[in-house]
Amino acid sequence: MKEITISTEPSVLIVDDDDDTCSNVRDILEEFGCRADAAHDGPSALKLVARRSYDVALLDFKMPGMDGAALFEQIKRLRPEIVAIMITAHAGSDGIQRAIDAGTWKILSKPVDMDNLLSLIRHATK
Amino acid sequence: MDKQSQSRLGAILDNAVDAIITIDERGIIESVNPATQTLFGYSEPELVGQNVKLLMPSPYRDEHDGYLQHYLETGQEKIIGIGREVCGLRKDGHVFPMHLAVSQFLDEGRRLFTGIVRDITDLKVAQQRLTQLNEELEARVQARTKELREAQAELVSKEKLATLGQVSAGIAHEIRNPLNAVKTSVYYLLNAEHPSPAKQAEHLDRIDRQVTLIDNVVTALSDVARLPPPDLRAQSIGRHLREMVNSTSLPSTIEIAWELPADLPHVKFDENQLSIAFRNLLRNAREAMKAGGILSIGGHSSDGKVHVFVGDTGVGISPEHLERIMEPLFTTKTRGMGLGLAITRAIVRKNGGEIQVVSELGKGTRFTVTFDAAASSTSPSE
Numbered sequence: 001m002k003e004i005t006i007s008t009e010p011s012v013l014i015v016d017d018d019d020d021t022c023s024n025v026r027d028i029l030e031e032f033g034c035r036a037d038a039a040h041d042g043p044s045a046l047k048l049v050a051r052r053s054y055d056v057a058l059l060d061f062k063m064p065g066m067d068g069a070a071l072f073e074q075i076k077r078l079r080p081e082i083v084a085i086m087i088t089a090h091a092g093s094d095g096i097q098r099a100i101d102a103g104t105w106k107i108l109s110k111p112v113d114m115d116n117l118l119s120l121i122r123h124a125t126k
Numbered sequence: 127m128d129k130q131s132q133s134r135l136g137a138i139l140d141n142a143v144d145a146i147i148t149i150d151e152r153g154i155i156e157s158v159n160p161a162t163q164t165l166f167g168y169s170e171p172e173l174v175g176q177n178v179k180l181l182m183p184s185p186y187r188d189e190h191d192g193y194l195q196h197y198l199e200t201g202q203e204k205i206i207g208i209g210r211e212v213c214g215l216r217k218d219g220h221v222f223p224m225h226l227a228v229s230q231f232l233d234e235g236r237r238l239f240t241g242i243v244r245d246i247t248d249l250k251v252a253q254q255r256l257t258q259l260n261e262e263l264e265a266r267v268q269a270r271t272k273e274l275r276e277a278q279a280e281l282v283s284k285e286k287l288a289t290l291g292q293v294s295a296g297i298a299h300e301i302r303n304p305l306n307a308v309k310t311s312v313y314y315l316l317n318a319e320h321p322s323p324a325k326q327a328e329h330l331d332r333i334d335r336q337v338t339l340i341d342n343v344v345t346a347l348s349d350v351a352r353l354p355p356p357d358l359r360a361q362s363i364g365r366h367l368r369e370m371v372n373s374t375s376l377p378s379t380i381e382i383a384w385e386l387p388a389d390l391p392h393v394k395f396d397e398n399q400l401s402i403a404f405r406n407l408l409r410n411a412r413e414a415m416k417a418g419g420i421l422s423i424g425g426h427s428s429d430g431k432v433h434v435f436v437g438d439t440g441v442g443i444s445p446e447h448l449e450r451i452m453e454p455l456f457t458t459k460t461r462g463m464g465l466g467l468a469i470t471r472a473i474v475r476k477n478g479g480e481i482q483v484v485s486e487l488g489k490g491t492r493f494t495v496t497f498d499a500a501a502s503s504t505s506p507s508e
Contacts, residue, residue: 018303020332024310027325031318062299064459089302090295110306114313 010125011053014038015045015071016060016087025058032118042066046074053079055125058117061088061095069098076103083124087112145243153177153194156238165245167217178241183215206230206239214243223250296457296464300343304336311336349402349469350454356396356477360500364390364425366397367434370404371423379418386425386434393432393497395477403473403481406466407436407493413459414440414491422492430499437492443485451483 012034016022022038029036037054039045041063049057057075059068066074072084086099089110099107106120139146145162149155158173166173166181173180179187193204209227216222225244230237311329315321321329364386371382411421419439426433443451443458450456452471457464474481474495485491 018307020307020336021303021310024307024314024329024332027314027318027329028310031314087306089299089306110302111309112306114310114317 009033009035010055010121011035012037012121013045013048013054013057013082015040015042015057015063015068017041017063018060021060028114028118029121034121042071042074045071046078049075049078049082054082056121057082057084059084059086061086061099062090067095069095069102069104072099072102072104085117085120085124143244145241147173147178147181147241147243149178149239149241151194151198151237151239153179153190155180162243165216165243166214172217181214183213183221186212187215211246214245222247297343297347300462301340304339307336308333308340346465346469350465350472353399353469353472353476356399356473358394358396358477360392360394361397362390363393363395363400363432363434363495363497364388366395366400367404367423367425367436370401370408371421374405374408374412376412376421377418380412380415381418381420383420383422384424386423390425390434391427391432391499393479394500395479395497399473399477403470403495404436406470410466410493411436411438411440411491414438414442416440419490427499431496432499433494433496435492435494437490439490442487442489443483443491444487448483448485452481 012029014022014025014029014036015038016025017040019040022040026036026038037048039048042065045057045059057072059071061068063071068086068088072086075082075084084099084102084104086096086104086107087110088096088107096107105124108117139159142159142161145165146159147155147162148157155173155176155178158170162173163169168180177190179190182190196202197204197206205226206228209225212224212226213221214224223246225246227242228239230239232238311333315326315329318325368384368386376382408421415421415438420437422435422437424435424437447458451458452467454465454468456468471481477497479495479497482494482496483491484494
């Protein structure tokens, strides 16, 4: 067991169009004491955000329909307090600038270093 | 010759533009016309009685006696009756190019030679200028050609690099996504305190599934990289398509409409290669019908051609995308490198066939593959 404990039970929203990735990240976050919800696209993520707020949103950048940057723009309107971590498999993508402009806190590349991600979540919810 | 004729002849010689010089067998000048004086800069008295060598620069000067002697002895003509370009020497030492025509005649038993000399300095200058211009032009053409070749090579190299960059970015994206899923599953299995056997199995399943996705990417790349000459055999394309459909996993929301006649003529194709092509078409149809629909598999023959099609009632393709879907690296999917249809078309063409697509947004898409029927061969039964 790693020495990463998150005492305040941070709430995390995971958005990724890949089912397996969503489930994996949720399993890990729950294992480390987070509350996690997952959505597979922008519209269903917005439905969750409309119901309740989260400390952190983990957003896949490239998704069908609405990409991570566009989704975060809409999330901010509903819940400006949510911190966004963008996750991308495409480091050179032009859209990354939009993610930065939208006020994304961190941009991580796939495959994600989970130790780093967990400490970022802990840091964001201190 | 009467007096009138003689004086007319004299006038002709006096007014001729060309220098006209008469010499005897030893080369001694007998007479010159006024043009000779103008051309060579000597007066008539300075010339008459002198050896004609006076008007020649070296080495002609030293060889002239020999020429004359040789001609007189052998009768072999080197210049007489022919005319050639030689050099002249003026009184002031200036050497100039000239054209010389020599003829001989007998005057009261003596053999005399008449030379008609024309100054071709201007012609030579013009010729040299022309040659120089040609050389300059040639040099400029060569320099420009070199520039163009270099520019073209640079362009090709840049284009290759751009394509390579595009391909690598696509591959990186397609591999990093499943790698991320694998890595997170492994992280869970390594770090979860008491994962239930069910959870463990779930994560191992995911790893297996995601590794298969990576394998698919590698397979697609190998398909592009190694498309050997097809092993063409006359066989039933209908049966092959049916087998491919049956081995494709389809969700229960997709219904199959079979329109494959049993008596389609055989066509020649490479079974392994066409499997890749059909697999791509079937996968696209499946992905276009995420909400379910009808997969129509059919064929017909007419005018010595055999057509088979894969149709779906899925999302359809917009007209502007339809033009580009078979270009390598063009994709409308968030997951995918844009190689599937490019490979499919390459395979169909390499097997001697053609592929066509019709599509309507919101209604669906149909890909039709057409081959020539194999000679005098029909499929006995499907």
